[in-house]
Amino acid sequence: MVFKRLLGSLGVGGPSVDTVLDPGPALPGGSLGGHVLLSGGNAGFDIEQIALELVARVEAEHQDGESEGVLVFDRFTLGGGFRLAEDEQRSLPFSVTLPWETPATELHGQPLGIVLGLRTELQVTGARDTGDLDQLTVRPLAAQEAILEALGQLGFGFRTADLEFGRIGGTGQQLPFYQEIELTPPARYAHTLNEVEVTFLAHPGGMEVVLEADKRGGLLSAGHDAVTRFTVSHHGVEHHDWNTEVDGWIRRLVEDRSSRTAHGAPGHDEPYGGYAHEEGDHGRHHQGDDHHRSGPGVGTAVAAGAAGLAVGVVGGMVAAEVVDEVGDFFEGDEESEEG
Template structure:
């Protein structure tokens, strides 16, 4: 009885450790790994293994900006089971990234984009053991080409973050409840310009929305959206990016 009481407080209880096959994936790919469970000092019932793919979103309000965790996707790995003292179990899993999962592999001066997988054992009347693993999300080829083309035009990537809300372009709307903004600035004096770029992956299509702010000229913020196939050619990317740069 004393052992069960200690386990309910997290002392000598089962432990969980998630091992990913790869900590680095591309947009839209599938995370694969194994949940390792080590039994504690007493027998315990595990009601579920819950996996949550999360990011951190910026929330704007009258009181300023704050940050909160946002669950992108979930997976319940197994049905209830009992783990004996010191027993080990391994449970493989697969979790496809939501298409709108933010890109984290960005060379921004201030990169505030984070994605992680949180694993929790659901145990009645106990402190639920948990594990957190950060995931690097790399841009697909067409998104990487767009970023490179903007940088080659003299713009530096200064900031990237994830904001709560929705985006709408001419041919698309976001669905997840958050969107990523990647901010670029050039060093021009007369033609100083800032570009905020967002990607929305949808299957084999990469939707893009760009907000262009010119410090001089008095034209205010202007928006342009376009679509690219995920296997877009260099010419297709150059043509799309030229529309952004011409504003």
């Protein structure tokens, strides 16, 4: 998806910019390549800088409730310091590295409802414009995909995915937001769990997996959140028994055996199926206000009666409002810039 726009601050006759991404989804921590195509206007212009920005649509909580906005989470300077002649055509190739915590927007080709974009900023003498906005598609890392597949095979179903502004205490989180994938429990846990949220925090050496369960109350106890964290490696994913591993994680959540440390404190490492297990926080794992249980929003995708996350992760069906919101994000961004 490419949006070609004239440099609005210069009006008709100014240079235009097109950014064309290489085909196929990108990977967190991987390279994102493409070309920035410049077309000269009806006169020469001095191009001071060309920059690329990674943007995401993020939900934020505050005292008055919840709002959504566009957040820039990385920026790359591509070039500049040259003159673009009248009617000149110039192509600038680029290859940038995505942050390891870049959220996945799809799983097995099915959109999750997460909205990411690559915005191109063109700055000329005395004027600046964000020029071009392209939708960015990111697939999960092998370990992320394996964990989600295991959850699907254990009977968990996809409910929603969204991006939350804020930080998870006690983790090595780098970006100012995190992705939550909300799951419905299988029948054997339905009497204990309302839902389970999964967050992946990848880094070059591996990945933290944060699991939070919204636990139902009983006759003598109130409902509460249970949180646990695990560390996994990027290596040997295909040789690991993920169903057994993940089933153990869920049992720890259900039994609350991994929710005994103080809020924000690092957990204790112990060997667990060849991977490190970290005990989590009890009740809340978000710094700031009380934890918000996310409802349907910009990241909403609906499973059409499917229990699995992997084979028909979103049940082969995505809510129409997700598709509409993705389009509205890019169209709305352009309209706001032109205004």
